[in-house]
Amino acid sequence: MxxxxxxxxxxxxxxxxxxxxxxxxxxxxxxxxxxxxxxxxxxxxxxxxxxxxxxxxxxxxxxxxxxxxxxxxxxxxxxxxxxxxxxxxxxxxxxxxxxxxxxxxxxxxxxxxxxxxxxxxxxxxxxxxxxxxxxxxxxxxxxxxxxxxxxxxxxxxxxxxxxxxxxxxxxxxxxxxxxxxxxxxxxxxxxxxxxxxxTPGFIVNRLARPFYAEAFAVYEERAADPATIDAVLRESGGFRMGAFELTDLIGQDVNEAVTTSVWEAFFQDPRFRPSLAQRRLVEAGMLGRKTGRGWYAYDDQGVQRPEPHTAEPADPPAYVVVEGDLAPFGELLDMIRASGVPLRQQEEDGGTRLELPSGGQLAPADGQTSVEFSDVVYFDLALDYREATRIALAAGPDTSPETLAQATGLFQALGKKVSVIGDVPGMIVARTVARLVDLAREAVAKGVASEEDVDTAMRLGVNYPLGPIEWGRRLGRGWAYEVLEEMHRRDPSGRYAPSLALYRHSYAEDGAGAPDAAGGAPDTADPAGAAGERREDGR
Structure with missing residues (x-):
């Protein structure tokens, strides 16, 4: 052998x-x-x-x-x-x-x-x-x-x-x-x-599945339309193309066939489950550019793409109160300071939070949803918040209009277009990146390829802005695990269950203990930013 x-x-x-x-x-x-x-x-x-x-x-x-x-x-x-x-x-x-x-x-x-x-x-x-x-x-x-x-x-x-x-x-x-x-x-x-x-799909076709699957899932959950999802993946996530435009280029039948092949080869593992929405597109003969119609329409002049949802201008908040360092999103604090929005630093009491003048809170996508709390707006992950030109926000039915408007105005003051999407766990970029990191860690642990070869394959094979191993390092060892663990609690189908490899990797450094029986992070590793303190008013 x-x-x-x-x-x-x-x-x-x-x-x-x-x-x-x-x-x-x-x-x-x-x-x-x-x-x-x-x-x-x-x-x-x-x-x-x-x-x-x-x-x-x-x-x-x-x-x-x-x-x-x-x-x-x-x-x-x-x-x-x-x-x-x-x-x-x-x-x-x-x-x-x-x-x-x-x-x-x-x-x-x-x-x-x-x-x-x-x-x-x-x-x-x-x-x-x-x-x-x-x-x-x-x-x-x-x-x-x-x-x-x-x-x-x-x-x-x-x-x-x-x-x-x-x-x-x-x-x-x-x-x-x-x-x-x-x-x-x-x-x-x-x-x-x-x-x-x-292994099924080798490196690229195995690890690329979440890029398409999570975009389709957000669409199927009616949280955003294809043009908006694609725009967020490009302008916030740093991907060269969005999932909908890329599958139109590949061919919906070809992309679905690869997804189905990998899913079946892994004995119908729910993490690789094909999309029903894509299946309907294929059944309708809407295969993308080669047939003139897929997720988008095409003619001799090219793609007829609808405009992504972009929020109307809003006033920035009078100030922002911050507790903690917002890791791994600390660069946002420097950006807020540079924008002229006053930043008030409070003494840290074990949590990380951004509080707006409305009394509502602004939180990074972590796999939970706004509907679970009284007045929270989530913001999506960006490859580089300074370079990103668009940020997605998500608000629940109990989020006050004032909090959403102030969150929108804050990111607009940072020079970003804002897309408000439905209240889905993990939003768009965060859930995609968390799953990419998970599959990459599992592939390395199972001897499919080295860390270096995994990242090289994903950068060169599908033009990802970062290899998933490197992306995971930048976000911190436990970030992907915590996002997926929260998503798994809300969707226990197995689709978002973190792999054992990710579990071990996330909590094996510097003697940190493993998560407790309830799934919480150990005291020595709190990659979600001690978010429990931010959610005191949760129901």
Missing amino acids: TDTGATTRAAGAAVAPDRTVAVVGAGTMGQGIAQVALVAGHPVRLYDAAPGRAEQAARAVAGRLDRLVAKGRMAPEERDAAAARLHPAAGLDELADAALVVEAVVERLDVKQELFKALEKVVGDDCLLATNTSSLSVTAIGGALRLPGRFVGMHFFNPAPLLPLVEVVSGFATDTACATRAYETARAWGKTPVACAD
Whole structure:
């Protein structure tokens, strides 16, 4: 059995550039992988079972090389040399001298198994066999082989020539030396490889599920519309795209299929449960950009996106009373001081609170809801409160209009647009980040990948502003655990139950004790900011 991706990599050499690389499957991914290998200097043979498809794909790759020359990114002589190394193959027998075969055919286990069994009869025993699967088990595909130790996953991201990440996936039987060779080959091709064990969704597709799921959940709870949720994720959370616009780009059918695959592979774990709202969209044929309609409408001019909800201007409060340091959101205190709103510091008595002149309180999203208290407004997490251009606020039915207006005016005085959303636990960014941190910690604890590779994969694979491990560090060890524990109390379906790995990580530092039987934090670690003091008037 191979070591997992978290294991220190053994010494190994990349496939030499003078050795042939074969790509089986001449679709978009196959063409992209072939181009990457060509530019790296390899002779490349491109095969597809459909008659004429390999020749057509070879012409398409040559056309892409021409465009690189036109853009000044490749010299004409380099283009000519690369094009001369590209050969369409009429049959598998023409791949006999390949040192590496990368498969990029349809995502069906039986098809891939039969293909690799046929390849084993053609290539030498020292040939590295790799699958580009994004959703199937590398172990299951390789299990049908005579020599499963030389079988590995090399999951490129589309478009392969542009995106740097390659997930190098070790199946249960993959030899460490073979995984190392695939890893070093990807690196020699100018890619950024990450090593991971064979788990549903690997790193990126496993850990990215909450980004979509929590946005859809907020929508299904009627707390906000897609345009507002997307705006908060972008302008407060720092994500490059919101979940609704991103799934429209990916294709709702494709995104839902990956979610369903991961959910089923984890034996219908509620943390990966698909969205009913997305299911209805797929059933209606509203698949996103490719059909002209998804969460948003599209035409020749692009997306027809409604405006996000933005609160009307409100007067800032006459002052704000603060108790405690508002950790890990202390930068807000400096921002309030700089805005000219008087800040009154009270002696700390074990709690952290912001009190407004109305007598109401302003609190960071922590997994609880405003409806549980007499007069509270919650504000959402931001990647960087100074750089954020929008902040979400949530108020319950018992929140006074004065408190909501003063909270709105305060953030507007800090230069932020304000979106008021429904009273949902964890709001938008906070619940998303807490779940990302949880799944990342669990993946590391279970040997799926190292902390470094997890963060690299999420930054490069899906353009997250921070890797979830680093994000968790910035927020403090116990922050994600406390948010999810509060959400789990309000939704005990298991969807928000913190993992054992997060539990251990949150309370293992500096001799801090574990949470007590009721789930409260120990005296030595109060990541939620001693919030109990803030909620004396709770019901």
